[in-house]
Amino acid sequence: MEHVISCLVENKSGVLSRVAGLFSGRGYNIDTLCVAPTQDANVSRMTIVCRGDDRIIEQIIKQLNKLIDVIKVTDMTAEEHVERELVLIKVACTAATRADIIQLVNVFRARIIDVDLKTLTVEVVGDSRKVEALIELMRSFGIRELVRTGRVAILRG
C-alpha cells in the first residue's frame, strides 16, 4: 500500500541522510520526497511518499521515531488530509498546436509561465489524479521536460 509520511525534524545537517538510510537499508525506494522549513526555522518537515508492505512501513516509522533529530512522525494515510503536488511541464508546440494546448491548460486551471516559439511551460497544482491527467494529455504533444515537487499533505480541520 502507498503511505504518505509527514516527519518533523530538527533543521540540521545529517538528518536527511539518516532518514534516507532507514529506507535504503531495507531496499525500500522513496517515490517522492519534499524537505523544507516550517514556520519555525529550526524545524523542517519531510513529506515522504513510499509504497510497500504495511508491516515494514510500520517498522520504518518506529525507527524514524527513535532517531534523535526526529520530532514527530505522522502517517497521513490513516488521517483525513489534503494532498497537493506542483508540476512544471515544458511541452513542445507549433503554431498549429499552441491554441489546443492553451485550451487544455485553461480547463485544468493551470497556468502558462513561459513561452517561446517551440515550447510552452505549464504550471499545474492539484492532487495526483489531476496532475497525472494533465501530464497524460501533454504527452501527446511531446513533453520536453517534467519537473515535479513530489506530494505534500496537510491534515484537515
Add this chain to the structure above:
Amino acid sequence: MEHVISCLVENKSGVLSRVAGLFSGRGYNIDTLCVAPTQDANVSRMTIVCRGDDRIIEQIIKQLNKLIDVIKVTDMTAEEHVERELVLIKVACTAATRADIIQLVNVFRARIIDVDLKTLTVEVVGDSRKVEALIELMRSFGIRELVRTGRVAILRG
C-alpha cells in the same frame, strides 16, 4: 551564495542517501529538497537548494557527477530559469477575520482548499518572494501549520 541544483538520477533505492551524504559529510545543510520521477519512470529529479561557499558547492557538484547513479547535474543558478514553490498554510481564523484572510488570498491568486470554524487552509504557488510575502501576512493571524514543497526550477525556452 544560494545555489539551485537540478540533479537527474536513476530511480533506485540508495541514491538519495548517497547524495545526502555528500552534503552532510561537509557539514552542509540542504535548505530544501524535492525528489520525484520525471517523464521517464526510471529517472528521478532531485532539486536541491543550498547555501554556501561557491568553491565548496562546485566540489560537491563534481562529486555528484562521479556518483554512478547520477545522470546529469545542472547548477540552475547560472542559467535563465523559472523557480516555483507550493505552500499550504493552515491559518487561524474567526468570524471577524475570515473575510480579511479571504481578501488577501485573492490578491495573491492563492486558493482556499479547506475550511472549518477555526481555520482556513490556503494553497499558494509562486517564486520565493511571493510565497514568503503571503506567509508573512498570514503570520499576523496565526499560522497553525505550514507545509512547503521546497523549490523546483525549470530552464527557460
